Every structure is written in C-alpha cells, then in structure tokens.
Amino acid sequence: MRKLPWVSILIIGGMVFAAIFAPYLTPHSPIEQTLPDKLLPPFWEATGSTKYILGTDIFGRDVLTRLLYGARVSLIVTALSLLVGGGVGLTIGIASGYIGGRLDSLLMRLVDAAFTFPAILFALLLAVTMGQGLDTLVVAIGLLLWAGFARIIRGEVLALKQRDFVALAKVHGCSELRIMVTHILPNVMNTFMVLVTLNVGAVIVAEASLSFLGAGIPPPTPSWGLMVAEGRGKISSAWWLSLLPGIAITMVVLTFNLFGDWLRDRLDPKLRQL
C-alpha cells in the first residue's frame, strides 16, 4: 500500500478550513469596494502594502479575501454537483446493470447521447434560460457528470449480479429492490467514492470555466473562475488579478487528482485505467 498522501491531505484540509472559517481569517469583506485602494499589487512589490497581502482588484477588494471566500463557492458547487450528478449516475448505473433488458439498452443509449453533448454549450443554454445562479450551475455540472458515473457503475453491477450471494439473496426471498439496495449498492460504494474524488478536479475546472464564461456564479460573489475572467483585461498591468486565482485552481485540482489516484489504488486497483 502506498503511504498516505500527506501533501494532498494538507492542501485539501487547508482549503476546507479556509472555506469554513473565511470570515474569521480576514478583516476585509469579499464584496465591499474600497475604490481609493484599487489595483494595489501584492505586498512584496514596491507599491504593495501589507494591508492587502495579495493586492487588490479594480474595485479595491482584497484578493486574498476573495480567494478564501472563493474556496467556499468552489467547495459548495463541487459538493452539490457531485451529489446530484453522482447520485443520478449511481442510481441509473445500478438500475441499468441490475434490471438489464430493454431498460438497460434505453439508459445506455441515453448515456451515449450524453457523452456526445457539448456540455459547456448546454450549460450556457441553461444559464440563459434558467438564469445565472448556484442551482443552474449545479444542474449544468451534474448533467456533465452523470453519464460517466452511470457507465462505470453499470459495468461493476453486471459483474456483481452474477455472484452467488445475489442468487442466494433471491433464494432467501429478497425482493429485487432489496437486493439492489442491500447487496449491490454497498459493493459499488468503493468504486463510487473513487469516481467522486477523481471527478472533484474536473468539477472545479468546470465551475471555473462556466464562471469565466459568465454562466456560473453571478458577480459580485467571489468565484475563482470569475476572478480569472475579471482580471483578464488587466493581465499586462495587474498580473495578480488573474494569475493568483489561476494558481489556486491548478493547485487544488492537482491535489484532488493526486488524492483520487491514491484512493483508487488503495480501494480498487481494478480501476487503474480510469
């Protein structure tokens, strides 16, 4: 067994800590504007000030504060969309694999269709029709995720349902629903947890991309993707506006992927090709 990935755990722990305790970690507000202090660089630059450690944006808001609050947005969006997308995928995967037959063919064609769909385009469409907001974002990212979950879980269920303990459950008199819940579900949870962690990175990137494109969290709520977008126009004069949230995204995604790899190797070496 590979040893615990301490670096990943530390960074993830730090992010969760920041998300929860953001209001106590910084004296500034992520939203209130202080126009006289606008566009200050980080403190190590000549014109920087230790009052704003990582500088300020065009409205004079502290970048570090917005990064901390942004972690909160990222985590909430990630958790909700994985819950929605993963949950739907898990349910469909189990039903499709276990019940089989026509239902299986129908659901798997739906999965194929979902894979061919341009997800970002669809999310933009949703944002236009439903309006920007957390719910739209969660639905959009959930739609992007469920098919991948469903396909892999279904494969797992196909193998599981041939096992003798499923036949014995029938002999014991279990209903099909009971078999799915008490025998199939607990045995795909490992795979499910691995899929969840491996998808965290993808969800954070999706959230950032959608916010960058203006289909995500509406301003002025700080979101990392939104911060990158806002700083884009000033990239030559105020590099910290885009670069710092960009670094945050990269670091967190990388960290979650490393953690997911570790978890996969630990729980289910069969999934190595995922």
Add this chain to the structure above:
Amino acid sequence: MTEALTEPQTGPQAEPLLRVENLRKYYPFTRGIVFVTKVGDVKAVDDVSFTIAAGETLGLVGESGCGKTTTSKLVLNLEQPTGGRVLLQGKPIHGLKGEARREYRALVQAVFQDPWASLNPRMRVGKIIAEALVVTKWGSRSEIDHRVVELLVQVGLRPEHALQYPHEFSGGQRQRIALASALASKPKLIVLDEPVSALDVSIRAQMMNLLKDIQESENVAYLLVAHDLATVRHMTHQVAVMYMGQIVETAPTEKLFEEVRHPYTKALLSAVLPDHPDHRGEEIVLSGEVPSPMDMPPGCRFHTRCPFALPECVTHEPALREITPSHQVACHLYSDP
C-alpha cells in the same frame, strides 16, 4: 411465524416432498447480428424426472456441463423451465405469487459451491444469516437475533462471530455460515451445489458430517449436486446420474454402487481412487470429449464415447426403464431382446 405453513401435506398417496416431472430447460442459440435467426436449442436439461422424500438426500452426479447445476437452479426457481414441472409438497413452484411465493422461499434454501462468492463481503455474518428471516418477517428483532445465535452454535461457530465480516473467516467457516443462513427459515429442502468441493480435503469430512447431523435433527431433505462420487456415496440415499441433460441411471445409493449398470456410470466409478490399491476393478477410460450440446448426437447421447455401443445405439434413443426394482437405467444393453 411460518410454523403453520411448513406442515407437510399428507395426501392419500403420500406425495413426496419434491417431485420433478419431465423438466426441460432449453437455451436458444442464434446466429446473425442484424437478421437474428434461431439456429437451435442447447438442451441443458432434457426431460428429467425424479422425486425426493422428506428428510432424504438425492445425489445428482455427472461431469461439468451435464445439466446438474441447471436442474438445481430450476428447483430453486432461479430459472424458468422450458417445459415440465417442479412440485413442492404437490404444488408447482414456478409462477407463484405473493404469499405462496414467500412460503416456497422459506421451504427451499441453498448452499453453493464457492464460499468466497456466496457471502456478501459488505455484510456482517449476523445479517447474512438473518436475511431470510428479516425478509419473511419471521419475528421481532430480538427473536431473530436469538435465532441467529442458535444457528451459529448449530453449525459449530460462536455467537460473537455474528458481528464479523466474511473476509475474517476461512473457507470451511464460510461454508458453515452459508449453511446457517440456509437453515434459518427452517426449510424442508436444501439444494447443496457442490457444498464441499471448494474446501480443503481435511475439512470436507467435517462439513459432510455436519450436513448429515443437521439432516437427522432437522429432518431436512437435500438435493446434492456433486461430481465427487465419494461424497455422494457418503451423503445420499438415492443417486441419479446425469449425462448431457438426461438421467441415465438412478437407484438407491447402496444398490447403485453395488451393481452399476450404465457404461457411463461404470466409467465414472472407475475414475474414483479405490479404497485399497489392490482393489482395482474393471477400468473404463472414456475417449474423446463430451459432444457439443449444440450438436447432440442422434440415438443414445453417450454412444460416441461408449465402449459397448451397439448399432441400435446410433439410431434409437434408449428410454429410462426399471431393470430391477427401484433401479432404472437408460441403456440398450439392458433392453429385452
């Protein structure tokens, strides 16, 4: 409680516990992807009939692929028959609904070959054993817990084992857990599909003796599916030998082992190691493979490998007939001239 429902029916003609009548299971096989045409049937079970009396053991013997496991799946209602009937206490078991189905499920249980595959790895042993009781609403929680402890002790395990997971046990212990879960609902018939063949030789005898003890104390009947004749001889009252989906010879166990008639049974027996190296009987070594079940030979299905094949074996299928009382054989060698 299902106590009242498990009373055996005592009809005037003393109906056996299980009656299997002309049971057939065909699996169609098809050719083509766009235009699918049915090419034929794989006759996994083809016109099989037998009975099991309450508290007795029938051994179903044969090579792998002869249909013995399919037969057991049909008896367990895990497969639908293509034809024929399976009657438990005089009532057909296929197509049961609601209460009758639950009643049947409580009466017929199973232990499978591989103890590593037959226990849910994510379920505590206590829950595995209690499952049949929980789904049939057998009693209150404390009654069920009490029954689980009783069962664990009965199969030679300890009450505290109920809280452990299957991976903490050895193969023999796992098979005991599987047996306990089969016994939970006080069944009248347990299908034993190769119950000891996955176990170490050293613990096979223990398991077989446990099964026999339980049969005596619970008056439960067994349908024992096996390929190991030593197990069959030790465990059964009646033996049916299957070849390519059909029963070719059936007799009470002692009778069968004393006067083997069918050439296939003889070949099976001669493949068993004798009790003593000097006691070598007539040796029959079968040549060739079992024919493909998709392409059954005409006449007697065994004629392609039979060392005593007669001309009529190629053209006529022998019927199962009684040659001495209670000893039935399907072979032209014993037909009247």
